[in-house]
Amino acid sequence: MRSKLFFAFFLVIALALLSNLIFGEKIMRDFAAYEKGTREDHIYWLLASVENSYNYDEGRWDMKTLDNTLHWAAMLRLDCKVEDKSGRLVASSSQVVSRLSEGMQRKMQIIGLSGIGPYESYPLFRLGRQIGFLAVRDIATESTLVERKERAFKERGRQFLILSFAIAGGGALFLAIVFSQFLSRPVRELKDASEALARGNLSVRLGGTGPDEIGRLKAAFNSMAEALQREDALRKELTSNVAHELRTPLAIMKANIEAMLDGVIEADRQGLESLRAELDSLTRLIGGIEDLTKAEASFFKKNPPEEVLLREFLEGIMLGMMPLFTDRGLALELAPGPEFVVFTEPEKLEKVLRNLLVNAKNHTRQGGVVLRTGREGAMFYVEIEDTGEGMTPEQLDRIFDRFFKGRESKGFGLGLAIARQLVEVMGGSISVKSTPGKGSAFRVVLPANTPKTFLSEARR
Numbered sequence: 001m002r003s004k005l006f007f008a009f010f011l012v013i014a015l016a017l018l019s020n021l022i023f024g025e026k027i028m029r030d031f032a033a034y035e036k037g038t039r040e041d042h043i044y045w046l047l048a049s050v051e052n053s054y055n056y057d058e059g060r061w062d063m064k065t066l067d068n069t070l071h072w073a074a075m076l077r078l079d080c081k082v083e084d085k086s087g088r089l090v091a092s093s094s095q096v097v098s099r100l101s102e103g104m105q106r107k108m109q110i111i112g113l114s115g116i117g118p119y120e121s122y123p124l125f126r127l128g129r130q131i132g133f134l135a136v137r138d139i140a141t142e143s144t145l146v147e148r149k150e151r152a153f154k155e156r157g158r159q160f161l162i163l164s165f166a167i168a169g170g171g172a173l174f175l176a177i178v179f180s181q182f183l184s185r186p187v188r189e190l191k192d193a194s195e196a197l198a199r200g201n202l203s204v205r206l207g208g209t210g211p212d213e214i215g216r217l218k219a220a221f222n223s224m225a226e227a228l229q230r231e232d233a234l235r236k237e238l239t240s241n242v243a244h245e246l247r248t249p250l251a252i253m254k255a256n257i258e259a260m261l262d263g264v265i266e267a268d269r270q271g272l273e274s275l276r277a278e279l280d281s282l283t284r285l286i287g288g289i290e291d292l293t294k295a296e297a298s299f300f301k302k303n304p305p306e307e308v309l310l311r312e313f314l315e316g317i318m319l320g321m322m323p324l325f326t327d328r329g330l331a332l333e334l335a336p337g338p339e340f341v342v343f344t345e346p347e348k349l350e351k352v353l354r355n356l357l358v359n360a361k362n363h364t365r366q367g368g369v370v371l372r373t374g375r376e377g378a379m380f381y382v383e384i385e386d387t388g389e390g391m392t393p394e395q396l397d398r399i400f401d402r403f404f405k406g407r408e409s410k411g412f413g414l415g416l417a418i419a420r421q422l423v424e425v426m427g428g429s430i431s432v433k434s435t436p437g438k439g440s441a442f443r444v445v446l447p448a449n450t451p452k453t454f455l456s457e458a459r460r
Ligand SMILES: Nc1ncnc2c1ncn2[C@@H]1O[C@H](COP(=O)(O)OP(=O)(O)OP(=O)(O)O)[C@@H](O)[C@H]1O
Pocket: 288, 355, 359, 360, 363, 386, 388, 389, 390, 391, 399, 400, 404, 405, 406, 407, 409, 410, 411, 412, 413, 414, 415, 416, 417, 440
């Protein structure tokens, strides 16, 4: 990651350098073209002026104009020779300059006039006829103010390019360092933490969680690690609970069978029936564990909700369970209220309510159980209130834990854990209020999931 970032930034620097070079080259070339263009303009101007100094009618050169022209040419740093058709020298810069005073020559900075390289020759025309040649070359001079300015301009241009490159490159390098620190460090931390997690260190957590993306990623990692740790603890607890619950009935069965084999107790019907009772208990335990794991697994496999007429549905469940209550002389009632439709998972809801009703029956000696229903916004509730023994606050804290059971209980302490798991899978919650000696009321709140189409039909 870090090296990739650096590579990217070095690429940026290289591109900046390249564009600088291209840009610089172009500017310098444009400037050279400008200079060349200016020189060409001067030569054309010179040609026109020299041609004009020829009097065609009289067939001779006006030497005064020619001298002036060559004088100006010398000031433009051009060494010229004017020749006629036959190649005879008419006038030259050196002649003109030599006629000037020394002071003037110094002012023009052309003392000891000397040209650079060979002459370029241009034909001279007047009224369509050739009248001679103009030979031109540059004058070697000490640098003039203009030339110094031009050189300074070029130098400044070069400095500007170097400076702009230094700023762009330095900026990119600075950003590369900052980014690699700010971006790659947390990524590295996350990688290290994930590897630690994969190695089985479930207690690893990351600091520096915040509202930015990296902070949120760290927070997500932490909650994932926490969920894993909790799941791991639950799994260990479940395994040890199951082992513990299995050990007792198995030990009893083993002792009974050995006693029968040794002839200590008779292998009669009574002995076999007590063995079967232990086996039944084991089967129930396995069924309970199966229900619990299924409820937990259903978190990832939700069924679509079905249309349920709630009170009718409750009456069906109550009808099936009525004998359990009447056998103990207990009442089982549904408090009056309006019927309504909910969209829920009836199988899961039935399991939850059966667990609550069996508990209520088991812990109630007199009186009975009342069910209440109602709606709360987008949710509906079912309340199961008994007039039983109630629970202490310490009990209430733990009743939803797996394998927690009261001293009197003949079950495994799984019913409420299963119920809560199922309710949560359905997107609802379960709560309880209880007074010792007076009774308990469990309340299941679930989303009614009423579709919009259903609501508009119901209104019609
Ligand atoms: N309505 C109730 N009144 C009083 N105590 C209750 C009531 N419901 C639950 N309890 C207490 O909560 C404990 C846990 O209940 P839970 O249904 O999880 O397990 P269980 O009924 O003991 O066994 P299982 O349901 O696995 O057969 C019970 O053992 C009991 O002590």
